[in-house]
Amino acid sequence: MMSAVFWSYPVALLAFAVLPRRTAARYGVVLLTATAALVTSRADLATGASFAMTLAIIIVLMAWLTRRHAAIERTLAEQTITDPLTGAFNRRHLEACLAMAIERRNRTLEAASLVLLDIDHFKEINDAFGHSAGDDVLKRLVALIGGRMRSVDILFRTGGEEFALLLSGARYADAMLVAEELRLLVADATLTEIGGRISISAGVCELQNGQSGYRWIADADKALYRAKRTGRNRVAGRAPGQRFGSSLVDVPIS
Numbered sequence: 001m002m003s004a005v006f007w008s009y010p011v012a013l014l015a016f017a018v019l020p021r022r023t024a025a026r027y028g029v030v031l032l033t034a035t036a037a038l039v040t041s042r043a044d045l046a047t048g049a050s051f052a053m054t055l056a057i058i059i060v061l062m063a064w065l066t067r068r069h070a071a072i073e074r075t076l077a078e079q080t081i082t083d084p085l086t087g088a089f090n091r092r093h094l095e096a097c098l099a100m101a102i103e104r105r106n107r108t109l110e111a112a113s114l115v116l117l118d119i120d121h122f123k124e125i126n127d128a129f130g131h132s133a134g135d136d137v138l139k140r141l142v143a144l145i146g147g148r149m150r151s152v153d154i155l156f157r158t159g160g161e162e163f164a165l166l167l168s169g170a171r172y173a174d175a176m177l178v179a180e181e182l183r184l185l186v187a188d189a190t191l192t193e194i195g196g197r198i199s200i201s202a203g204v205c206e207l208q209n210g211q212s213g214y215r216w217i218a219d220a221d222k223a224l225y226r227a228k229r230t231g232r233n234r235v236a237g238r239a240p241g242q243r244f245g246s247s248l249v250d251v252p253i254s
Contacts, residue, residue: 204236
């Protein structure tokens with residue numbers, strides 16, 4: 001009977017290998033208590049204490065290792081979907097999130113709007129002050145937008161100075177207001193150490209029935225192109241029901 005308690009060591013290891021970490025830890029405590037009591041009842045107190053100590057060390061070590069492993073897995077997963085410079089999500093994650101928004105639209109008719117943002121004349125900042133100054137602008141812009149976002153909104157960096165903001169539950173009119181608020185917020189902020197102000201242009205599109213993620217991005221991009229072509233520092237949108245070739249609605253500079 002006493003020899004059987006030594007199986008508690010591999011059983012404890014197996015528990016952390018196949019069970020969730022918290023469940024395995026609780027199971028380890030029960031195993032430790034039961035086997036330590038059994039050893040103490042069949043042998044002397046010193047033997048029971050020694051057995052309990054060694055098993056406890058194994059359980060604590062495995063709990064730490066599995067927690068560490070989970071943290072590393074989370075970090076690696078975040079790195080695959082996150083822009084390392086700004087901390088915003090990347091285009092790969094954008095495509096996945098658009099697919100989920102489309103699925104929710106198909107199931108529950110939940111609204112969603114996409115805002116594409118582009119820093120005006122960003123190349124001039126890099127050319128005049130260097131890429132480090134440009135990187136600083138990008139990081140400050142993400143922090144500024146992050147302060148305005150709701151918890152359900154998601155910001156992505158899709159290119160060098162290009163960003164996308166997915167607004168869950170937002171109709172076209174609401175998304176236009178958010179985009180205009182962000183435009184004014186950026187225009188009033190100092191986002192560079194070198195002085196001066198920057199501006200952004202934005203294109204807005206609400207998700208429509210039967211629209212693919214590719215078409216959704218393309219329509220918002222057309223709106224963004226219109227905003228930049230008509231003077232920059234402005235917001236343009238493709239209203240629901242507009243044909244692809246129809247004119248866009250612009251919000252002029254305030």
